[in-house]
Amino acid sequence: MPEKKQDFIDQKLQDLNNDGVDRRGFLKCMAWAGTGLVWTLSGGIPVSRAFAKNSAKDAGKGSDFSFVQISDSHIGFNKPANPDVTATLQTAINKINAMPHTPDFIIHTGDLSQLSKPSEFDTLDQVLKGASAKQIYFVPGEHDMLSDNGEQYLERYGKGTKGNGWYSFDHQGVHFVGLVNVANLKAGGMGSLGHEQLEWFEDDLKGRSASTPIVLFAHIPLWTIYPDWGWGTDDSEQALSYVKRFGSVTVLNGHIHQIMQKIEGKVSFHTAMSTAFPQPAPGTAPSAGPMKVPAEQLQQVLGITDVSYLVSGKSLAIVDSPLGASGPSASANGGPGGS
């Protein structure tokens, strides 16, 4: 789509001029453009830029901390879309370990396993043990609660959490909330948080200063991406109404195995790539099932997400990196990554 690409470049030039242009259209365009974008949240005003090769490193410099999001490792999956998901998870961990800055922790946004089997969780644990970051926070995906209402998940990864595994924690002045939207799903519906969790969430935010940066993470997107495929959460609007007063809200999700981004007011939404297999863009295939790509391309569509928090600017910088590249995929002169 040459027109879109031109739009992107125009917007980007305006962006570089730092003229305060409304970037909603720009980000909407980017949402479909694939990998390779850094964006920062500064006092609630989104500032986006395509990144240069070294920007991941630059973002690390002077930042108070960073963490990495991985998602959808689907350990146990062995179909043609990726016969060795353990190996690609290992590649993701190797990539994290090779980062110039060791992330403070890792967030896994669910679908750890394919079938909630103990052996799958065991394999996952074994691989994650090798990560440079020792602290790992989890939320479950629907694949982690298949056979036992998530009891095993809770036993292994959700000790001390509430309900089906929701919780919050603080790190360097940032408030993190892990939400569960894959339990008790209703026929015909999408993801669901449920009344009990929503009440807890509202309560959890009470008394916190509006200047506290908030990071929400959950498996299924907390914004409606494609209802026909269930890519959204039925009661996410209510959850998001609770964070309206905060100046900086970042929402990190998985489930859809591809990068999508959107900014709405002071809330920025981001979905991560899978470490296991890609899924098609919304509506481009008969279903959301695993997408088979040529073997040599697989590592370009799997990846990790590095998030840096810069205290000075109260901003979060998010960098997505495919497994198969030494650095982020976008080139220095921009362009939506070969779309």
Added chain:
Amino acid sequence: MTRKNLRVAGLATPVMIAVLLLLAGSPGVTASDQPSAANAEVRIDNFSFGPQTLTVAVGTTVTWTNRDDIPHTVVSTDGVFKSKVRDTDEKFSYTFVKAGTYPYYCSVHPKMTGKVVVQ
């Protein structure tokens, strides 16, 4: 097949159903003892149930087969039946012994819905 044969075949079906209904009504004979009314198949393919609405006679055993690369479940919305997780090529069967409409869904991907009409 000639046109006449077709007409005969068309008549035969209601007669057979009537016989089956009579048998089903006789005391001491449970539905599962019936000269199997039928088996019916539902394919789970591309995150959907096909056919989405299946109409069968009382006593029919319906078998769902997962043809996707992703696990699914077959769960009655009203709690009548519930499969375990079915991975690729795995099956789930349920015999419908009572007339009625049975809506169901995949509890992993709840956008996937279907129903079995038993008459």
